[in-house]
Each structure stands twice: as C-alpha cells, then as structure tokens.
Amino acid sequence: MIVLAGLKDHIGRLVHPSALGSSIEAARHRLFIATRISLSCLALALVPVFLATGGVPKWLDAILLAWMVLPLVAAAQVSNTGRLASGEALSAASWIGLAVTAALGHACGLGAACVVLVAVPIEALLMAAPWVATCAVAAAFSALTVLLCHAGLVGSAAPAFGRGDAVxxxxxxxxxxxxxxxxxxxxxxxxxxARLDAQRYRVLSEAIGDLVLRFDRAGFVLAAGGASERSFGIPSRDLMGRGFFDRVHVGDRPAFLQAVSQAANGSDNITINLRFRIQALTAPNGDYAEPVFAWVEVRTRPFEDGNPLPSGPGDTAVVAAVRDITVRVQHEAEIERAKRDAEQANASKDRFIATVSHELRTPLNAIIGFAEMLASPTLSPQDPEKRREYAEIIGTSGQHLLAVVNSLLDLSKLDAGKFELCCEPFDIAELIHACCDMVGLKAEQNGILLRHDAENGLEPVIGDKRACKQIILNLLSNALKFTPAGGRVAVSARPDGNAVLVSVVDTGIGMVPRDLAKLGDPFFQVRGDYDRPYEGTGLGLSVVKGLVGLHGGSITVESAPGEGTRIAVRLPIDGRRAQPQRPPSAKIEVITRYPRSASAAPGLEPQKVQKIA
Structure with missing residues (x-):
C-alpha cells in the first residue's frame, strides 16, 4: 500500500500545472500518464525475455519495440506540455503502427493485428478532444482496410499462431x-x-436561504436544492421538469424564458422579478381554487462545469438563485401608495385653497361692498326697495358662506371619524316633502318643474334624520344647479328589500364618463375653472358619500351628456343594525347611459346602461 501510494503521488507530480484547475482534467492526465508509462515499461521488460529465448533481434523486432515504447514518449509530452490531445494522438498512432507493422512484416497474423486495432476505438471513447477521437477511429478503419486488402492480394494461407501473436x-x-x-x-x-457539487449547492443555498435551480436551455429544471420547502412550502421534487415553469404566472413566462435563453447564451447576472404560485385557496363550495402568488427574484447565469465537450439537450445550461421578495415588493408598493396619497393630498390642498378662496371671496366681496354702501350716508340709496335688495344680497351671500363652512365642517368630521349618528325612527316620505318645500322657491325661480313621488305607507326609517335631510337637500341642490330652465327634477322613494331607495332624477346637462369616475372626490366639479357658470365647492356629493357610508348604504349614479343624471341612494331600514363603512365612504357604482333615440318616449329612465366603474 505504501508503494502504491508513493507511485500515485509520483504520478500526480508528473501532471502539468495547467491541468490542475479541473478535477476531471487532472484525472484524465494522471490516468493517461500512468497507463502509458506502465505499458511502455511492460514492453521494455519483455526485451530481456525475448533476447533470452529468441536470440539476436531483427530490424522488424526493433521497429515493433519502438512502436510499443512510443506511448512513453506520449506520456512525457503530456507531462511537459499539458497537451492531452497531442499525447492521445501519439498513443493511437502507436497502436495503429504496431498492428500494421506486425501484420505486414509477418510477425503476427491478421487476427492478432485486428485485436490490436480494436483497442483504438475503445481508447477513442475516453479521448478529451473529439477531433482526435474521430481521426483515430478513421485511421484504425483505414489500417484495417489496408490489411484486409493486403491479405487478399497475397492470397497465402494464414500463418500458424506463434509467439508474436501471443505477445x-x-x-x-x-x-x-x-x-x-x-x-x-x-x-x-x-x-x-457531482455529489460534492450537490452538497456544496445544498450548503450554500441553505446558508443564504435561496432556492438554487439548474435549468436546461428550454427552462426545464434538472436539479433543485436549497430552501424550497422552507421558503415556499413546496418539495423540491415538485419543481423538477416543468414544475417550476408551470408555477410561474402566465404573464411572466415570456420574461422567464427570455432570461434563461440569454443566460444559456453567455449573458451573466440576469435578474428578473416573477410572480410564483406557492399554493391555491379552495373556494368554500369547491368549484374552483384561487392561486396564491408570491413575488420572487430570479438571478440567472451560465453554468460552467469545466467540461470541454458540448452540452447536450439535457445538460445543465443555466443556474439560478430564487429568492422570495414578497415582503420587499409589498413594502415598495406601500411606499408608492403613500407617495401617491401624499401627492393626492397635496393636490387636494391646492384644490381646497383655490376653490375655497374663490367661493369665500366672491360672497365676502358682495357682503362687504353692499354693507359699506348701506353704511355710507352718501352711497346709501334713498329708495327703500333698493336698500331691501342690497340687504337680500347680503343675506344670500351670508347663507352661501354658511353653507360652505358647514360643508367643510361636516367633511372634516367625516374624515376624522367624529361624525356621530343620532338614530331615531322617521317618515322618509315626510322628510322628502319637507326638503322639496325648502328648495321649491329656488326651482320656481329657475323655471324648473320639481315633483316628488314617495310611496305611501313606507316603513319608518331608523337613522339620523338630520343627516338624511342633508343627503336629500344636497342631491336636490345639485340637480337644480345643473338643470337649465324648462327642465325637470324628480325625487322618489320606494322600498327595496330591507332598505329604502331614494332617487333624484334630473334632465340637466349630464356628465361625461371621465367626470363620472371622479364623483365623490372632495372639491371635484364638472367644470373646475374659475369662470364656471355654476357656484359651489364640489363638496356636496362628497358629504353625501360619507353620510351614506355611515348608514351602511350605497350610491348608484347614471348619467350621459345632455341626457340628465339619476342618483339613487340605498339606505338600510334600520341604520343601527347596518355595519357602517370605515372610513365612512359609501361605494359609488357609476353607470353611463347611451343617448336616447329621437323616437323614444320622453322620460327620466335610461334606455341602456353600461357599467364603467
């Protein structure tokens, strides 16, 4: 054992330094040198035996011995230069030369020469360079053809099996x-x-907490290691083959295949983010399973194993590290959402300053101007009717200011969650009649037909009467404001299951789809420029949205340009049992209507609706 260990150590020192970088390459060089030295030494050891039994060698014997010692020269060449391909070529040439020389010199028969030539294809299977292996096999078959042709031309009987054949x-x-x-x-x-490599991958992947995969060029997983079950709850065997690809979100599969292709073609460090299915939530009725996806980061690079042979279709082409980044993506989404909310808040502040300054400045200028005129002895009109008109303007402007301030206060309470409902039973029909009486004068002055239609015998509603009154008044005020002279506004109430449906319909200017999508936003108005013909802060529907949300109700809006608007508020019969929405903001279902044909009967109901938001 000590002698064998010493020989192995000595052979190891003969390996050229250029081959020590790869374990496989070093093993090839070491085995090539060891076997060729051993064969050449065996040939040299036979010389004394041959001389003792055969006498003085002939020139043919010297040539045959030279061919048998040529592998020693190949081993020395490989040891000195590290060029295994040239050594393998010399080794194959020695066997071909030995077979041809022995057969043509009648040192052996054709059968023994063929046995020698058989060693060449077997040796070619272990050659590192494909071109050397191909040339060696071709040369062996050519030599065999030459020997067969020579035997056929000579036509002599095969010599008896002799000492040369045996050797x-x-x-x-x-x-x-x-x-x-x-x-x-x-x-x-x-x-x-391979075992050591797998162990290294396993230790490395477990240390860094990533899932390490090996892919072929088609994206099929050939090996999986690491924390797949710990990180994703998925056994490694379920990721093999198409397992990983099938779990990638359909929308992310092209990017995944592109990354694998680029890495297989030599591109380093390609990183992509994918949605990866980790589990499925089964519906209560069992009809379908909703997939649950996690965000993963996939870092790919070409796989290099030091093998000079070209990779086959099933060989590893890409190695990838997969890391769960769901928390990071969610954090980035929260940051982006917070940034967007801050931008919206800043925009709301700008709109608030612009709108409120406009709405407050105009009536304040009127109040101050007419008050100064009435207070001045020189400017005050002597006509009592004129003074009464100035006083009415001051009163109207003050009421407008009070409405703006009340809307701001109500909206502030709703946003802060400080608006408390005082629920009591009341008759919704009587409340609608009272609200129509309050806005009736304004409708008459604007030339608008106002009618109400509340069914008799409606079940009393339990809710905040003042808040419900404000809801109806805001809806009626908006309808009257955006309905031209000669138009109609109708308000109705009817039971709707365990709720009551209050509808306000007008034949006003209507709204375009892009405006419908913004309904309920604070300070939003259909026309937001300062020369708009309609006064108001744009807070009415926003306050309605909050008050309806506190009651646990919902809002539906239908509109079309030039076709009027229908707003339906669904209020629970008993607001005490309803779950108020937090934050207090009712859901608004927005529906756009197609214009009516000229032949359609006039009315306030839509012909066709389309849900857009």
Missing part, C-alpha cells in the same frame, strides 16, 4: 483492460464531483 494479443488485452479501468475511474471521479 501482441496479451499486450492489447492489457491495454484494453487498462482503458476500461480508466473509464471507471473517470466516472467515479465524475460521480464524486
């Missing part, structure tokens, strides 16, 4: 056996490296 056959058999042992040794080295 060559034994020598070739020893070489073939050594080649088989070398092949098994190289395969064991490959297996050991």
């Amino acid at each position: 060559l056959i034994v020598f070739a058999a020893i070489h073939i056996a050594s080649l088989v042992l070398c092949g098994r040794a190289i395969q064991r080295t490959r297996d050991d490296l």
Whole structure:
C-alpha cells in the first residue's frame, strides 16, 4: 500500500500545472500518464525475455519495440506540455503502427493485428478532444482496410499462431483492460464531483436561504436544492421538469424564458422579478381554487462545469438563485401608495385653497361692498326697495358662506371619524316633502318643474334624520344647479328589500364618463375653472358619500351628456343594525347611459346602461 501510494503521488507530480484547475482534467492526465508509462515499461521488460529465448533481434523486432515504447514518449509530452490531445494522438498512432507493422512484416497474423486495432476505438471513447477521437477511429478503419486488402492480394494461407501473436494479443488485452479501468475511474471521479457539487449547492443555498435551480436551455429544471420547502412550502421534487415553469404566472413566462435563453447564451447576472404560485385557496363550495402568488427574484447565469465537450439537450445550461421578495415588493408598493396619497393630498390642498378662496371671496366681496354702501350716508340709496335688495344680497351671500363652512365642517368630521349618528325612527316620505318645500322657491325661480313621488305607507326609517335631510337637500341642490330652465327634477322613494331607495332624477346637462369616475372626490366639479357658470365647492356629493357610508348604504349614479343624471341612494331600514363603512365612504357604482333615440318616449329612465366603474 505504501508503494502504491508513493507511485500515485509520483504520478500526480508528473501532471502539468495547467491541468490542475479541473478535477476531471487532472484525472484524465494522471490516468493517461500512468497507463502509458506502465505499458511502455511492460514492453521494455519483455526485451530481456525475448533476447533470452529468441536470440539476436531483427530490424522488424526493433521497429515493433519502438512502436510499443512510443506511448512513453506520449506520456512525457503530456507531462511537459499539458497537451492531452497531442499525447492521445501519439498513443493511437502507436497502436495503429504496431498492428500494421506486425501484420505486414509477418510477425503476427491478421487476427492478432485486428485485436490490436480494436483497442483504438475503445481508447477513442475516453479521448478529451473529439477531433482526435474521430481521426483515430478513421485511421484504425483505414489500417484495417489496408490489411484486409493486403491479405487478399497475397492470397497465402494464414500463418500458424506463434509467439508474436501471443505477445501482441496479451499486450492489447492489457491495454484494453487498462482503458476500461480508466473509464471507471473517470466516472467515479465524475460521480464524486457531482455529489460534492450537490452538497456544496445544498450548503450554500441553505446558508443564504435561496432556492438554487439548474435549468436546461428550454427552462426545464434538472436539479433543485436549497430552501424550497422552507421558503415556499413546496418539495423540491415538485419543481423538477416543468414544475417550476408551470408555477410561474402566465404573464411572466415570456420574461422567464427570455432570461434563461440569454443566460444559456453567455449573458451573466440576469435578474428578473416573477410572480410564483406557492399554493391555491379552495373556494368554500369547491368549484374552483384561487392561486396564491408570491413575488420572487430570479438571478440567472451560465453554468460552467469545466467540461470541454458540448452540452447536450439535457445538460445543465443555466443556474439560478430564487429568492422570495414578497415582503420587499409589498413594502415598495406601500411606499408608492403613500407617495401617491401624499401627492393626492397635496393636490387636494391646492384644490381646497383655490376653490375655497374663490367661493369665500366672491360672497365676502358682495357682503362687504353692499354693507359699506348701506353704511355710507352718501352711497346709501334713498329708495327703500333698493336698500331691501342690497340687504337680500347680503343675506344670500351670508347663507352661501354658511353653507360652505358647514360643508367643510361636516367633511372634516367625516374624515376624522367624529361624525356621530343620532338614530331615531322617521317618515322618509315626510322628510322628502319637507326638503322639496325648502328648495321649491329656488326651482320656481329657475323655471324648473320639481315633483316628488314617495310611496305611501313606507316603513319608518331608523337613522339620523338630520343627516338624511342633508343627503336629500344636497342631491336636490345639485340637480337644480345643473338643470337649465324648462327642465325637470324628480325625487322618489320606494322600498327595496330591507332598505329604502331614494332617487333624484334630473334632465340637466349630464356628465361625461371621465367626470363620472371622479364623483365623490372632495372639491371635484364638472367644470373646475374659475369662470364656471355654476357656484359651489364640489363638496356636496362628497358629504353625501360619507353620510351614506355611515348608514351602511350605497350610491348608484347614471348619467350621459345632455341626457340628465339619476342618483339613487340605498339606505338600510334600520341604520343601527347596518355595519357602517370605515372610513365612512359609501361605494359609488357609476353607470353611463347611451343617448336616447329621437323616437323614444320622453322620460327620466335610461334606455341602456353600461357599467364603467
């Protein structure tokens, strides 16, 4: 054992330094040098035996010995230069030359020469350079053809089996056996490296907490290691083959295949983010399973194993590290959402300043101007009717200011969650009649037909009467404001299951779809410029949205340009049992209407609706 260990250590020192970078390459060089030295030494050891039994050698014997010692020259060449391909070419040439020389010189028969030539294709299977292997096999078959042709031309009987045949056959058999042992040794080295490599991947992936995958060029997983079950709750075996690809979100699969293709073609460090299905939530009725996706980061790079042979279709082409980044993506989304909310808040502040300054400045200018005129002895009109008109303007402007301030206060309470409902039973029909009486004068002055239609015998509503009154008044005020002279406004109430449906319909200017999508936003108005013909802060529907939300109700809006608007508020019969929405903001279902045809009967109901938001 000590002698074998010493020989192995000595052979290891003969390996050229250029081959020590790869374990497989070093094993090839070491086995090539060891077997060729051994065969050449065996040939040299036979010389004394041959001289003792055969006498003085002939020139043919010297040539045959030279061919048998040529592998020693190949081993020395590989040890000195590290060029395994040239050494393998010399080794193959020695066997072909030995077979041809022995057969043509009648040192052996054709059968023994063929046995020697058989060693060449077997040796070619272990050659590292494909072109050398191809040339060696082609040369062996050419030599065999030459020998067969020579035997056919000579036509002599085959010589008897002699000492030369035995030596060559034994020598070739020893070489073939050594080649088989070398092949098994190289395969064991490959297996050991594969196990060591797998262990390294497993330790590395467990240390960094990532899932490490090996892909072929088609994106199929060939090996999986790491924290797949710990990180994603998925066994590694479920990711093999198409397992990983099938779990990638359909929308992200093209990007994944592109990343694998680029990495397989040599692009380093390609990183992509994918949605990866980790589980499925089964519906209560079992009809379908809703997939649950996690965000993962996939870092790919080409796989290099030091193998000079080209990769086959099933060989590893790409290695990838997969990391769960769901928390990071959610955090970034929260930051982006907070940024967007801050921008919206800043925009709301700008709109608030612009709108409120306009709405407050105009009536204040009127109040101050007419008050100064009435207070001045020189400017005050002597006509009592004129003074009464100025006083009415001051009163109207003051009421407008009070309405603006009340709307701002109500909206502030709703946003802060400080608006408390005082629920009591009341008759919704009587409340609608009272609200119509309050705005009736304004409708008459604007030339608008106002009618109300509340069904008799409606069940009393339990809710905040003042808040419900404000809801109806705001809806009626908006309808009257945006309805031209000669138009109609109708308000109705009817039971709707365990709720009451209050509808306000007008034949006003209507709204376009892009305005419908912004309904309920504070300070939003259909026309937001300062020269708009309609006064108001744009807070009415926003306050309605909050008050309806506190009652647990909902809002539906239908409108079309020039076709009027219908707003339906659904209020629960008993607001105490309803779950108020937090934040207090009712859901608004927005529906756009198609214009009516000229032949359609006039009315306030839509012909066709389309849900857009």
